[in-house]
Amino acid sequence: xxxxxxxxxxxxxxxxxxxxxxxxxxxxxxxxxxxxxxxxxxxxxxxxxxxxxxxxxxxxxxxxxxxxxxxxxxxxxxxxxxxxxxxxxxxxxxxxxxxxxxxxxxxxxxxxxxxxxxxxxxxxxxxxxxxxxxxxxxxxxxxxxxxxxxxxxxxxxxxxxxxxxxxxxxxxxxxxxxxxxxxxxxxxxxxxxxxxxxxxxxxxxxxxxxxxxxxxxxxxxxxxxxxxxxxxxxxxxxxxxxxxxxxxxxxxxxxxxxxxxxxxxxxxxxxxxxxxxxxxxxxxxxxxxxxxxxxxxxxxxxxxxxxxxxxxxxxxxxxxxxxxxxxxxxxxxxxxxxxxxxxxxxxxxxxxxxxxxxxxxxxxxxxxxxxxxxxxxxxxxxx
Numbered sequence: 472x473x474x475x476x477x478x479x480x481x482x483x484x485x486x487x488x489x490x491x492x493x494x495x496x497x498x499x500x501x502x503x504x505x506x507x508x509x510x511x512x513x514x515x516x517x518x519x520x521x522x523x524x525x526x527x528x529x530x531x532x533x534x535x536x537x538x539x540x541x542x543x544x545x546x547x548x549x550x551x552x553x554x555x556x557x558x559x560x561x562x563x564x565x566x567x568x569x570x571x572x573x574x575x576x577x578x579x580x581x582x583x584x585x586x587x588x589x590x591x592x593x594x595x596x597x598x599x600x601x602x603x604x605x606x607x608x609x610x611x612x613x614x615x616x617x618x619x620x621x622x623x624x625x626x627x628x629x630x631x632x633x634x635x636x637x638x639x640x641x642x643x644x645x646x647x648x649x650x651x652x653x654x655x656x657x658x659x660x661x662x663x664x665x666x667x668x669x670x671x672x673x674x675x676x677x678x679x680x681x682x683x684x685x686x687x688x689x690x691x692x693x694x695x696x697x698x699x700x701x702x703x704x705x706x707x708x709x710x711x712x713x714x715x716x717x718x719x720x721x722x723x724x725x726x727x728x729x730x731x732x733x734x735x736x737x738x739x740x741x742x743x744x745x746x747x748x749x750x751x752x753x754x755x756x757x758x759x760x761x762x763x764x765x766x767x768x769x770x771x772x773x774x775x776x777x778x779x780x781x782x783x784x785x786x787x788x789x790x791x792x793x794x795x796x797x798x799x800x801x802x803x804x805x806x807x808x809x810x811x812x813x814x815x816x817x818x819x820x821x822x823x824x825x826x827x828x829x830x831x832x833x834x835x836x837x838x839x840x841x842x843x844x845x846x847x848x849x850x851x852x853x854x
Contacts, residue, residue: 474761474794475729475814477849479516481523483722487699488524490720495680495687500671502551504694505540506532511767511840512698512725513849518543520724520851521697530692534560537569551596551630553692561585565593570630574598574606579619586626596631597669599658601651603637610658617665631671631690632662639686640678640702642709648679652686678702682709695837699723726816727843731780731808732795733759744789744797749774755801758785760812763794767842768814772796779813779823781806 491501503526504510509517518529518540527548531537533555540550552571556564558581564571565585573579573595586593597616600607608616620627634655638644655674662669673690675683680691681702699722701707707719735757743749743757760778762768768791776787778798785798800806815823 473846473848474732475727475766475847477513477843477847478726478728478816479512479520479849479851480722480724480726480853481520481851482853483699483724484520484697485524487697487721487724488521488526491680491693491696495691498689499687500528500690501526501697502528502530502549502673502690502692503697504530504676504692506530506536506553506694507837507841508843508845510695510698510837511843513845514539515543516849516851518548519545522546522548528690530694534564537564541567541569558582562589565589565591568594570594570596572596572598572606572633574600574608576612576615576619579616583619583623583626586623592626592628594628594630596633596671596673597629598633598635599655601634601654601658601674602647603635603651605635607634610661613658613661613665617667620667621665629667629669631673632659632669633671633673634658636674636676636679636686639676639682640706642705648683648686652683676702678706681706696721698725698840700840723815723817725840727814728816729760729762729812729814731758731806731810731812732761734800734806734808735759745792746790749789753801755799756803756806757788758798758800758806758812759795760798760814761795762814763792763796765793766847767839767844768796769839769842772839777823779816779818779821780810782819782821784821784823 503521505514505517508514522545527546529540529548530551530553531540532553534552534557537550537552550569556571561582562585582593598607600609636648636651639648671690672688675686675691677693677696679686695702737743737751737755737757739751739753741751743751764770770791773791777784783803785800787796788799789797813823
């Protein structure tokens with residue numbers, strides 16, 4: 472038996488996808504980023520949701536994530552590996568037409584060796600370095616890269632040329648991103664001059680897709696937004712201000728629920744939980760919830776988050792333990808052992824969508840989502 476459960480709302484997901492398509496246009500491909508167990512939502516469930524919503528292109532970080540997408544896909548969708556790739560197990564990738572980033576010569580050369588053994592083309596996206604200084608071919612490496620490509624044309628299909636921006640979710644990085652985008656254009660010019668054929672160009676993540684229209688090109692890699700969260704408050708305010716909208720068009724699709732495990736009455740002057748982290752300044756009623764940092768509810772949320780019980784907001788108090796935390800239910804009526812607790816989600820007109828900051832208006836960050844354990848049960852609702 473699990474101490475909590477995840478619910479995924481299909482209708483909200485479909486609305487998020489419609490909103491994203493409205494921004495980027497129907498002709499631009501959405502590559503659904505499902506790395507990090509689909510940002511904690513669950514790869515299995517998200518592949519089903521996405522495909523039923525018309526998405527047939529998925530971006531993953533690693534080969535093991537590609538395995539999972541392939542396993543759960545019912546429509547033979549395109550899978551693109553952006554990061555880790557085991558060269559010892561690349562046979563499966565090539566044999567199953569999995570696309571993958573190439574950002575150094577070792578990966579390209581090893582992939583070509585396997586391609587020739589299998590007599591099957593590799594489907595690659597060539598990543599170029601524009602200023603993130605992480606992965607990607609530099610301008611100096613282009614001549615050698617072009618030679619290898621020309622020499623092995625019959626074994627290579629270039630599905631795309633791509634790059635990644637260095638923090639498009641913050642206005643502080645605007646000029647850096649603009650410079651990157653200009654460098655990307657120059658790279659593409661070099662590919663064109665060398666008569667290197669490619670199908671797609673892509674650089675924009677969720678934030679850039681919203682704030683920098685000229686970065687969208689013919690594919691965008693959409694992660695956090697499809698799940699109903701903005702990349703940052705800046706991105707959210709940029710859209711709402713520019714479009715003069717009052718209502719947030721994105722809806723978090725994930726609800727995380729548990730229950731009250733125990734109730735205690737504590738006298739004023741007593742400490743609650745480990746150490747001297749929280750002192751009861753008055754007589755209090757405390758509820759214990761069987762979720763802790765082992766289940767993804769991190770210690771940084773100690774005295775710094777809120778949950779909902781019986782349609783009322785309750786403060787998390789004291790230190791988050793490995794398997795439980797405590798909440799202040801003083802003044803709340805009719806709270807009993809076994810009552811449902813909402814860690815993330817909505818009920819009636821109240822919502823918890825920010826579990827990690829002292830400012831309750833802050834959006835839930837990536838860390839909390841990706842820390843939700845993979846083994847927790849997940850259920851798709853509103854089908």
